[in-house]
Amino acid sequence: MDDLRIAYEDHDGVQELIDCLTHTLESISLSFDRWNDQYVKGPGMYIAIVTGPSVANFADPMGRNRWPTDDCRDVCMDLQNFFETAQDVAMTRDGALVVSVDGVVQEQLVRFTDLMPGELEAIDPADAEYEDWMGARHMSALDTSRRKNVVSTLTLSEETGRVTIFEGGSFETYKRTELGGEWNPQAYS
Template sequence: MGSNTWPVDTCRRASADIDAFYDATKQVAHSCDGGVCIGVDGRILEQMVRFKNISNDEIAEGLSLDSLNYADWMGARHMSAYETSLRPDVITTITLSEESGRITVFQDGEYETVEREMIGGPWRGQEDD
């Protein structure tokens, strides 16, 4: 992913300082493309990644690509995060839609999504007139 990196000098762990995590996330959201890998200990890897397509051989036992229920609003990145959640070494994948502000959490081939309006507040500085 080249120069797309997480600012580890600003925030090394997701669980350490919520303000630093927010600032780093805001910086990345406006300037980078790719996935961020966070270990179970909260440590964030510097290099951002792009996941390759998953095969049935790479899926956790009892799960299947055929069982996924793609929603109409899912684009390529959401579908990739959904499929990635089937990998046995992945705990959770989370997406934030730049266009709509939708936040989706994928886990073991299931997902929960919250639209921007349900979170509250203006998006990218938009204010009601």
């Protein structure tokens, strides 16, 4: 059966989608200028890229928290529109955004459920450690990235502006000062 499996994690179109999402989260982080203000919450976001028609087996709806699909239904079709919509959602709504591997956005924002005992048994205890900087959103994204039909999860920390990409239980994380390279004025101050 594995010979017939599509390797979405290596697919050029899916990698482009991950790049578009990463760029969007970085841009949202860099465009917010009040990270150091006391009592101010920055934009936060949690995104999961999934295969298959539904996440109902491991996600619950987050009430009335919805992505405005009338404004933006596809990630890469109009990246500026996606950025503007994501920027608003990151400041006003809670829950994870579900995006299919073709870039189509699900309207309902969700809360991913914890891994089940059978899923936990497949994880090496050494790989199950969380980093000290991880909050609930990041721990959930790490665990969710281990699920069979989840290609990748991404987070934007509302406390620090950190952007993290999770895949298969591992991750790459970038502090706000590391985002945007030479175009980030914070990187060289």
